[in-house]
Amino acid sequence: MSTRPFHPDLLKQIAAEHGTPVFVYDETTVKTRIDDLARCLTGIPARLLYAMKANHCPPLLNVMRSAGLGIDAVSPGELDLCLRLGFDPANILYSANNMTDEEMHHAVKAGVAMNIGELSRLERLGQMYNGSDVCIRINPQIGAGHHAHVVTGGDKSKFGIPIEQMDRVREIAAAHDLRIIGLHQHIGSGILRTDVLWDAATVILETARTLPDLRFVNVGGGLGVPYRDDEAPLDLETFESTIVASIRQFVDSHPSADLEIRFEPGRYFTAESGVLLSRVNTIKSTGKRTFAGLDTGMGHLLRPALYNAWHTICNLSRPDAPPETYDVVGNICESADFFARDRDIPKLSEGDIVAILDTGAYGMSLSSTYNMRPLPAEVWIHGDGTVELIRPRQTASGFVTAYLSAYGRH
Numbered sequence: 001m002s003t004r005p006f007h008p009d010l011l012k013q014i015a016a017e018h019g020t021p022v023f024v025y026d027e028t029t030v031k032t033r034i035d036d037l038a039r040c041l042t043g044i045p046a047r048l049l050y051a052m053k054a055n056h057c058p059p060l061l062n063v064m065r066s067a068g069l070g071i072d073a074v075s076p077g078e079l080d081l082c083l084r085l086g087f088d089p090a091n092i093l094y095s096a097n098n099m100t101d102e103e104m105h106h107a108v109k110a111g112v113a114m115n116i117g118e119l120s121r122l123e124r125l126g127q128m129y130n131g132s133d134v135c136i137r138i139n140p141q142i143g144a145g146h147h148a149h150v151v152t153g154g155d156k157s158k159f160g161i162p163i164e165q166m167d168r169v170r171e172i173a174a175a176h177d178l179r180i181i182g183l184h185q186h187i188g189s190g191i192l193r194t195d196v197l198w199d200a201a202t203v204i205l206e207t208a209r210t211l212p213d214l215r216f217v218n219v220g221g222g223l224g225v226p227y228r229d230d231e232a233p234l235d236l237e238t239f240e241s242t243i244v245a246s247i248r249q250f251v252d253s254h255p256s257a258d259l260e261i262r263f264e265p266g267r268y269f270t271a272e273s274g275v276l277l278s279r280v281n282t283i284k285s286t287g288k289r290t291f292a293g294l295d296t297g298m299g300h301l302l303r304p305a306l307y308n309a310w311h312t313i314c315n316l317s318r319p320d321a322p323p324e325t326y327d328v329v330g331n332i333c334e335s336a337d338f339f340a341r342d343r344d345i346p347k348l349s350e351g352d353i354v355a356i357l358d359t360g361a362y363g364m365s366l367s368s369t370y371n372m373r374p375l376p377a378e379v380w381i382h383g384d385g386t387v388e389l390i391r392p393r394q395t396a397s398g399f400v401t402a403y404l405s406a407y408g409r410h
């Protein structure tokens with residue numbers, strides 16, 4: 001079984017040296033994904049933003065900044081982190097959901113573009129910052145994604161201003177001298193179908209034609225990656241010949257002279273660059289099922305519990321052993337704490353090291369210390385192959401000390 005893009009010997013070496021659980025990230029894979037997408041956008045005035053919620057470890061953000069990417073930030077914490085790492089405020093879009101006045105003041109002070117997805121927030125921006133520039137997040141009434149929880153367009157979605165309310169947007173903007181300089185949508189996550197992305201792009205481009213002051217149109221992220229071996233990757237050739245071709249025509253006919261077309265993927269850039277290494281603590285057979293219990297859990301990788309998501313799991317210690325069927329589970333006191341059910345994996349023994357693939361996006365960034373389990377370590381494989389421990393594993397005692405001190409107790 002392939003441990004793409006990592007060499008299994010390197011993973012075993014990292015597990016031996018740094019222990020488990022540990023997330024490992026590969027810089028070269030991130031850069032390759034950036035190049036793949038950038039290549040199919042040649043000929044249009046494109047700017048790539050990185051949706052940092054996918055993974056915000058500093059070395060990764062530094063790769064994004066060095067490659068010239070901007071940022072999609074959705075909270076004051078994300079905003080402050082990317083500013084401290086040197087991202088240019090001009091290339092940051094602040095897209096907080098259910099934004100408070102305090103957050104709005106913070107983002108205005110930071111000089112970043114505000115992406116507004118509620119009429120009432122637009123009204124408040126106008127009242128407090130009359131005459132300012134604004135980006136509008138629309139809901140194009142098209143949504144998609146690998147699971148219902150990640151669909152962010154359509155009539156069940158809390159995100160964006162429904163496209164039918166654009167007249168009201170214009171009225172509010174006119175009443176407060178707001179200049180609509182950006183138009184944004186993001187319809188969901190983990191999308192492998194180019195036809196849905198194209199349908200949604202058509203809606204935003206139609207709307208953008210009617211807004212002469214636009215400086216950018218942001219068609220969002222959502223580009224999927226294949227998690228299963230039988231899934232086909234996003235067809236970038238079709239992406240280019242449909243979506244990018246329509247954008248090219250649109251840009252040529254738009255009155256704004258220096259219009260930028262923005263994309264803001266998270267998963268596409270980082271998912272395949274990460275792996276979570278863990279050790280098998282327990283093999284338990286009930287007669288009906290065999291459980292392989294790991295030294296990690298849903299606190300470190302929530303996607304299976306939250307989205308029923310599939311991650312390929314490889315036995316690094318005995319890759320050639322005959323397969324057996326397992327429920328691979330974690331160490332958290334929840335029955336939702338699983339990584340795979342009924343999965344055929346080369347026979348596992350206690351002490352074996354497993355690799356959970358494609359965990360570079362929405363892995364560590366979704367992690368928690370539920371059950372008071374400390375966070376895993378993180379290791380970065382540089383472009384030249386050198387391996388660096390970028391975040392040591394939290395120790396239980398360090399974790400408890402920090403916890404008590406948050407309550408003023410020592």
Ligand SMILES: Cc1ncc(COP(=O)(O)O)c(C=O)c1O
Nearest residue numbers: 051186189190221222265266267
């Ligand atoms: C506004 C916005 N943009 C971009 C993204 C990134 O999505 P993905 O990782 O699927 O590209 C998200 C994810 O939730 C989002 O909410």
